[in-house]
Amino acid sequence: MELTSPVPEAPVIPATAPDDPFRLKPDVMQRLDLAAEFGRPNPVELELGAGDGSFLIQYAAARPETNFLGVERLLGRLRKIGRKARRGGLQNIRVLRLEASYVLRFMIPAGSLAGIHVYFPDPWPKRRHWKRRLVNAAFTGHAQATLAIGGTVFLRTDDVSYFTQMTEVFGANPAFVRVEEPAELLAVKTDFEQEFNARGIPTNHAAYRRVS
Numbered sequence: 001m002e003l004t005s006p007v008p009e010a011p012v013i014p015a016t017a018p019d020d021p022f023r024l025k026p027d028v029m030q031r032l033d034l035a036a037e038f039g040r041p042n043p044v045e046l047e048l049g050a051g052d053g054s055f056l057i058q059y060a061a062a063r064p065e066t067n068f069l070g071v072e073r074l075l076g077r078l079r080k081i082g083r084k085a086r087r088g089g090l091q092n093i094r095v096l097r098l099e100a101s102y103v104l105r106f107m108i109p110a111g112s113l114a115g116i117h118v119y120f121p122d123p124w125p126k127r128r129h130w131k132r133r134l135v136n137a138a139f140t141g142h143a144q145a146t147l148a149i150g151g152t153v154f155l156r157t158d159d160v161s162y163f164t165q166m167t168e169v170f171g172a173n174p175a176f177v178r179v180e181e182p183a184e185l186l187a188v189k190t191d192f193e194q195e196f197n198a199r200g201i202p203t204n205h206a207a208y209r210r211v212s
C-alpha cells in the first residue's frame with residue numbers, strides 16, 4: 001500500500017554563512033517565534049520572493065518600528081540583502097532561505113502578520129504551468145490564516161494574466177476587501193519593477209485587507 005503524507009516534505013536547503021546575523025535558521029518543522037527572532041514583539045510584515053531586497057531594505061529603513069521578514073530561495077540574493085541591511089545598520093530585517101509557500105503555510109504563526117508583500121513573483125506565463133504560481137486560491141487561505149485582522153496583502157506583477165488570477169482569487173475570498181495602497185508604499189519600486197517600467201511595461205498592483 002502506498003503511504004501518503006498530508007504535509008509536503010520540508011524543502012531544507014543546506015545552511016551557509018553561519019555568521020550572518022540577519023539569516024534565520026529555524027527548525028522547519030516548527031512555527032517561528034517571531035518576537036524571539038527579532039528580539040522584540042513589534043508588528044511583522046513578510047515579503048515572499050524578496051529578490052535582492054530592493055523593496056525590503058528601503059521599506060524597512062523607512063519603518064524602523066516594524067519587523068520585516070524576507071523569504072528568498074536564492075542564496076546570492078539573500079546574501080545581498082544581508083550586506084545591504086548591515087551597511088544600512090538595519091535591526092528590523094531577518095531573512096529565510098526557504099520555499100515561499102512552505103513558509104507561509106507551515107512556519108508563520110496564525111494571525112501574526114501585519115502585512116504580506118508579493119512583488120513580481122515568477123509569472124509562469126504558459127497555461128499548463130499556472131498551477132505553479134504562488135498566488136492562487138489556496139494562497140488566499142494561508143494569507144487569511146497568517147494575517148491579523150486588519151492585516152493586508154500587497155501584490156504587484158507585470159503579467160496581466162497573473163494579475164487577473166490574483167484579483168479573482170482574492171475577490172472570491174470573503175475574508176478580504178480590496179483597499180488602496182498608501183502612496184508611500186507604491187513609491188518604493190522593486191528592482192524588477194524599475195526594469196519593467198523602464199521598458200514601458202506598467203505595474204499591475206492591488207491590496208487586500210483581511211476583515212474577517
Ligand SMILES: C[S@@+](CC[C@H](N)C(=O)[O-])C[C@H]1O[C@@H](n2cnc3c(N)ncnc32)[C@H](O)[C@@H]1O
Nearest residue numbers: 049050051072073074099100119120190191192
Ligand atoms: C522575478 S523575481 C522578483 C524579485 C523582487 N520581488 C523584485 O520585485 O525585484 C522573483 C523572486 O522570487 C524568488 N522565488 C521564486 N520562487 C520562489 C519560491 N518558491 N520560494 C522563494 N523564493 C522564490 C526568485 O528567486 C526571485 O528572486
